[in-house]
Amino acid sequence: MPAAKKTIALIAHDKKKAEMVTFAKRHEGALSAFTIVATGTTGGLLAEACPALTIKPVKSGPLGGDQQIGAMIAEGRVQTMIFFMDPLSPMPHDVDVKALTRLGSVYDIPMALNKATAEVILKAITAEAAATEKAEA
Numbered sequence: 768m769p770a771a772k773k774t775i776a777l778i779a780h781d782k783k784k785a786e787m788v789t790f791a792k793r794h795e796g797a798l799s800a801f802t803i804v805a806t807g808t809t810g811g812l813l814a815e816a817c818p819a820l821t822i823k824p825v826k827s828g829p830l831g832g833d834q835q836i837g838a839m840i841a842e843g844r845v846q847t848m849i850f851f852m853d854p855l856s857p858m859p860h861d862v863d864v865k866a867l868t869r870l871g872s873v874y875d876i877p878m879a880l881n882k883a884t885a886e887v888i889l890k891a892i893t894a895e896a897a898a899t900e901k902a903e904a
């Protein structure tokens with residue numbers, strides 16, 4: 768039986784959403800090998816821009832979405848996180864953002880907090896997924 772698709776969380780703050788959509792469109796093929804979970808607003812934009820992706824939305828970040836994704840990391844249901852953070856704007860849910868990135872560290876998942884790191888991580892996990900598929904064939 769083939770291994771279940773791994774899950775990537777995609778999250779972007781408002782000023783980084785355009786960058787996230789561009790990133791996801793450029794890598795739509797690679798991302799389609801994974802299940803995507805996304806915070807509400809980010810997920811809506813991605814679903815519209817990238818029809819090839821299976822996106823499971825949670826609540827919007829400020830309304831609990833970051834905490835939902837944090838819980839999924841703690842439960843082992845999210846294996847990678849790509850989070851385009853805005854380091855230059857104050858956030859009402861700053862504590863949730865901190866809690867989420869903290870759990871990414873606690874559970875030691877590959878976690879990209881900017882585009883440069885996201886490019887590197889996506890390349891690595893795509894190669895890993897392809898190797899697993901080949902080994903199972």
Ligand SMILES: O=C(CO)COP(=O)(O)O
Nearest residue numbers: 806807808809827828829
């Ligand atoms: O605020 C966020 C992450 O902290 C993102 O939430 P949205 O995708 O709902 O805007």
